[in-house]
Amino acid sequence: MKTKLFSPYTVKGVTIKNRIVMSPMCMYSSDESGKVKNWHLTHYTTRAVGQVGLIMVEATAVSSEGRISPRDLGIWSDEHIDGLKNIVSLSKEHGAKVAIQLAHAGRKAELEEEILAPSAIAFDESYKTPKEMTKEDIQNKIQNFKEGARRAKAAGFDIIEIHGAHGYLINEFLSPISNKREDEYGGSAQNRYRFLKEVIEAVKEEWNGPLFVRVSAFDYLDEGLKADDYVPFAKWMKEQGVDLIDVSSGAVAPAPITAYPGYQVQFADQIKNEANIDTGAVGLITNGFQAEEILRNNRADLVFLARELLRDPYWPRTVAKELREEIQAPVQYEYGW
């Protein structure tokens, strides 16, 4: 029997050859320009040669004050398009589909310049206190995501993922821990969702391809959000035409997290089955049987791997052997496959 891990997945006409996704990972390998460097070309292409189905380019900043660090990739200018286009075309040569994660770091930006957030509360004492966003700032940032989507389309990406997780700007609006606003962007769940809602609407004006959103489905704090709170958010995203929720957790505020194999799969499972939307599972997924279990038991539709793909860029080949699947080698490597 064919494994589910090596079965294709189609979303809005884009077919990914297997269910293995390279999870977005900041490489902090650009410079103040935010442009793609040789490192990025090598790094992403290597995983495409290794037969990863979907390569997700790291958190890429939609505006310069939305970078996590001064070495993040950027998509805040048309000058970024050509470099990103190179990542896309090199990865596609090896049969991968390519996605980009559009991001704004909010109060977690570690930069010289003024940083923005829904409320003027620092992440912790080691971070700068952000400026509380005005309505105009909010509209500007929505516009930045829209422009990012236009540029992602021009670069040839197959899929866009909006970064709504890990305590960055969108997550800061969603969570009552970081959002203390008293206007229509704070307070009730509907109000805290409004910024993401408007970002999705704006992105969709430029982009009619597959759209993923990454969320942190658990804040790990009593006063924070839990997967139960993300079920209605996921239903609203589905109504807006989001295709898949990539389910991570944590990092909106300092909190201890106990990580163990598959520790976030339960959240992907709950959101998939209660909101009836496709999900991606991520977090300490490291072997083929574990990935197959998640997919076969309908706990998620895709598996995202980060650190395991740093250790083994040929992980698809490694687990194909484990699961007794035959996968095609790049023709140049057939002698050694």
Ligand SMILES: Cc1cc2nc3c(=O)[nH]c(=O)nc-3n(C[C@H](O)[C@H](O)[C@H](O)COP(=O)(O)O)c2cc1C
């Ligand atoms: C070096 C590194 C950089 C990361 N950068 C991002 C990022 O840009 N965007 C994101 O959503 N998650 C990022 N993450 C989180 C991963 O995508 C993933 O969710 C997390 O590492 C858990 O998966 P793993 O156990 O397979 O590593 C990063 C993780 C690592 C290790």
